Every structure is written in structure tokens, then in C-alpha cells.
Amino acid sequence: MDAQTLVDTRGDLWLALAxxxxxxxPRETDYTRMIEEIERHGLSDSELEWVFRLELAPVLTRQQMSVAGEWREFDDYRLMKRLVxxxxxxxxxxxxxxxxFSGLTTMMARHRFNELMERLMIARGRDVPS
Structure with missing residues (x-):
């Protein structure tokens, strides 16, 4: 797969989940956008888990742990270059x-991902485990 195909097929999803x-x-609008992109891509729970663990976490965890940088927002262009x-x-x-090693790279964002999964289950009309 080439870079442009990756941007075309995954770019919006990656930026929504960042x-x-x-x-x-994340704000309510962030979670709403995430769910819309997940549904648009037709991802199952397990596919979404692997996007989180393999496609995003290795890049975003490194950026999160860096000393420099603004962590209120992302530079979408630079982030997309790194993700691609x-x-x-x-x-x-x-x-x-x-x-x-994905357990380590997802550790700092896992609670937010779990919140997203609960919201996704509700959006899909499934019962949320207690």
C-alpha cells in the first residue's frame, strides 16, 4: 500500500482518534467524531482495537512522551506524516x-479508549458490561 492510499483509507479515522x-x-464533539468515523469505516470492535494498538499507539505514545510539543491540539499534517x-x-x-508491546504503548490512553468503546456500544444499541 502506498502513502496516498493510506491517507485516503485511514487518514480521517486516525485524526478522529488522535x-x-x-x-x-476528549470533548463530547471529539467522541462524536470518533464514533462517526468508526461507523463510516465499518470497523468491528476487534478491528478498532488493532487500529488503536498497532496503527496509532506506537506513533502517538512517542509524541505524547516527548518533552517538546503542544499537547492541547495536534499539527495534523506532521501527525499524518508520522502515522503514514x-x-x-x-x-x-x-x-x-x-x-x-502494545500493552505498554496503549497504557496512557487505555481509559479513554475504554470510554470510547462504551459510547460505541451504546451507539450500536448493545448493552454495556457493568
């Missing part, structure tokens, strides 16, 4: 390595 890693809590570069290399041993 607020899970901001220093502020990461995902173009995400094959073979790299994919397996990120899968292995």
Missing part, C-alpha cells in the same frame, strides 16, 4: 513487535 492521546480529556511512515513500515517483525 485526541485519545491529548493531555486534555509508521504504517508503511508495519509489516513482518515490526508488526509482531508492536503487537507484543
Amino acid at each position: 485526541p485519545l492521546w491529548l493531555e486534555r480529556e 511512515a509508521h504504517n508503511l513500515r508495519l509489516t513482518g517483525w515490526r508488526r509482531r513487535t508492536w503487537a507484543l
Whole structure:
């Protein structure tokens, strides 16, 4: 897959989910946009989990832990360049390595992802486990 295809197929979804890693809590409008993009892409719960763990977390966790940078908003262009570069290399041993360490890379955003999953279940008319 080439860079333009990645941007065309995943770009809007990646940018919608990026607020899970901001220093502020996502707004209601952020969660609404996330759910709209997830539904537009027709992702199952497990597919969404892997997008979160493999496609986004390795890039966004590194950016989140960097000393420099503004963490209220993202520079969408720079973020997209990093996400595309990461995902173009995400094959073979790299994919397996990120899968292995994905518990660590998702740790700081997991509570927000869980909140998103609850909202998604409600939007899909499914019962939320207690």
C-alpha cells in the first residue's frame, strides 16, 4: 500500500482518534467524531482495537512522551506524516513487535479508549458490561 492510499483509507479515522492521546480529556464533539468515523469505516470492535494498538499507539505514545510539543491540539499534517511512515513500515517483525508491546504503548490512553468503546456500544444499541 502506498502513502496516498493510506491517507485516503485511514487518514480521517486516525485524526478522529488522535485526541485519545491529548493531555486534555476528549470533548463530547471529539467522541462524536470518533464514533462517526468508526461507523463510516465499518470497523468491528476487534478491528478498532488493532487500529488503536498497532496503527496509532506506537506513533502517538512517542509524541505524547516527548518533552517538546503542544499537547492541547495536534499539527495534523506532521501527525499524518508520522502515522503514514509508521504504517508503511508495519509489516513482518515490526508488526509482531508492536503487537507484543502494545500493552505498554496503549497504557496512557487505555481509559479513554475504554470510554470510547462504551459510547460505541451504546451507539450500536448493545448493552454495556457493568
